Amino acid sequence: MGGVKLGKLLGFDITIDWSWLLIFFLVVYTLANGYFPRLYPGFDIATSWLVGVVAALLLFGSVLVHELSHSVVARSHGTPVKGIMLFLFGGMSQTAEEPKSAKEEFWTAIVGPATSLGLGAFFYMIGGIGIILNWPEPLVAICGYVALINFLLGAFNLAPGFPLDGGRVLRSVIWAATNDLTKSTQYASYAGQAVGYGLMAVGFVEILTGGPISGLWLIFIGWFVTGAARTSYQQVLIRQALSGVRVEQVMTTDVPVIPAETSVRKFIDEHLLRHEYSCYPVTSDGHVVGVVGIEEVRSVPSNEWDVTPVGRVAHKVNSEYKISADEDAWNALARLADGNVCRLLVMENDQLKGTIGRDAVFRLVQTKLQLGL
Numbered sequence: 001m002g003g004v005k006l007g008k009l010l011g012f013d014i015t016i017d018w019s020w021l022l023i024f025f026l027v028v029y030t031l032a033n034g035y036f037p038r039l040y041p042g043f044d045i046a047t048s049w050l051v052g053v054v055a056a057l058l059l060f061g062s063v064l065v066h067e068l069s070h071s072v073v074a075r076s077h078g079t080p081v082k083g084i085m086l087f088l089f090g091g092m093s094q095t096a097e098e099p100k101s102a103k104e105e106f107w108t109a110i111v112g113p114a115t116s117l118g119l120g121a122f123f124y125m126i127g128g129i130g131i132i133l134n135w136p137e138p139l140v141a142i143c144g145y146v147a148l149i150n151f152l153l154g155a156f157n158l159a160p161g162f163p164l165d166g167g168r169v170l171r172s173v174i175w176a177a178t179n180d181l182t183k184s185t186q187y188a189s190y191a192g193q194a195v196g197y198g199l200m201a202v203g204f205v206e207i208l209t210g211g212p213i214s215g216l217w218l219i220f221i222g223w224f225v226t227g228a229a230r231t232s233y234q235q236v237l238i239r240q241a242l243s244g245v246r247v248e249q250v251m252t253t254d255v256p257v258i259p260a261e262t263s264v265r266k267f268i269d270e271h272l273l274r275h276e277y278s279c280y281p282v283t284s285d286g287h288v289v290g291v292v293g294i295e296e297v298r299s300v301p302s303n304e305w306d307v308t309p310v311g312r313v314a315h316k317v318n319s320e321y322k323i324s325a326d327e328d329a330w331n332a333l334a335r336l337a338d339g340n341v342c343r344l345l346v347m348e349n350d351q352l353k354g355t356i357g358r359d360a361v362f363r364l365v366q367t368k369l370q371l372g373l
């Protein structure tokens with residue numbers, strides 16, 4: 001996922017997804033044209049927009065504080081957090097591993113909504129003091145909005161559907177009771193899908209009863225939660241199947257290497273059309289110099305197949321393509337899933353030991369799942 005890196009906070013890299021820029025504009029627009037003018041008819045246009053921008057920034061800050069609280073607690077349990085990605089209505093703390101215990105999961109999850117509800121109460125109080133002290137109306141309006149948004153953030157995230165915080169709490173409770181991470185993830189994921197469909201249903205009712213915009217938002221969020229619940233369960237299954245598996249154990253040693261001077265036609269006829277692999281290492285003088293596959297030869301017009309050597313169209317090998325034999329197979333899959341690299345080369349002292357492709361990793365996962373391993 002691409003995004004804009006904002007910098008470091010408390011040692012975590014903060015990135016915002018591109019979608020956030022659009023959401024930010026939508027939020028400012030809705031606040032300046034709907035929310036604030038309706039609540040405070042006295043605001044002129046400039047005040048409404050200014051208050052809208054400040055309120056949207058504070059919404060952004062509130063989401064960030066929520067995510068920071070997760071990350072700080074995760075880190076204090078010894079789980080490394082790479083950074084925080086903010087997208088749509090929420091964010092995600094990017095952890096490379098599953099929590100180690102139900103207890104860690106519980107505290108890491110619950111701290112987010114607790115922080116949001118706490119922030120909500122804080123701004124509610126400040127707004128109240130502002131009213132008593134006769135602060136300017138825009139200031140009170142902003143406090144009121146930030147209080148509301150934090151209460152909503154806290155409440156929404158408490159919904160008991162994985163991967164929402166409430167769903168993680170649910171998972172940790174089932175996990176503690178059954179001692180089975182996979183089972184508990186499965187149940188929490190079902191709950192997450194139920195929450196998602198529930199939101200979508202409420203959205204449809206909203207639309208039918210005359211709230212098309214809020215209805216569409218709910219349907220969209222519901223759809224998002226449903227999908228996230230499903231994929232995060234699959235991810236746990238894959239991660240578990242690959243836990244403790246090293247690259248060496250999944251790599252193949254029987255992918256033929258292609259000399260760089262081989263013509264594209266010969267490569268297609270003798271390899272692409274004959275073997276199950278779609279991507280091959282290319283060698284020159286006994287050294288691996290590139291990787292070539294369907295994508296690369298597709299760019300060559302068929303009347304030039306005979307005169308074009310694969311070496312000319314192959315991807316040059318750089319560190320992006322190399323992986324060491326004792327690295328985690330999960331890391332290999334994560335790199336292959338990015339989509340830029342079709343096959344990783346397992347190198348040792350400049351010597352090719354084997355290669356690893358997506359297909360092989362998935363086959364292993366599938367086999368292990370079928371065998372119930």
Ligand SMILES: [Zn+2]
Pocket residue numbers: 066067070112113157165
């Ligand atoms: Zn959260």
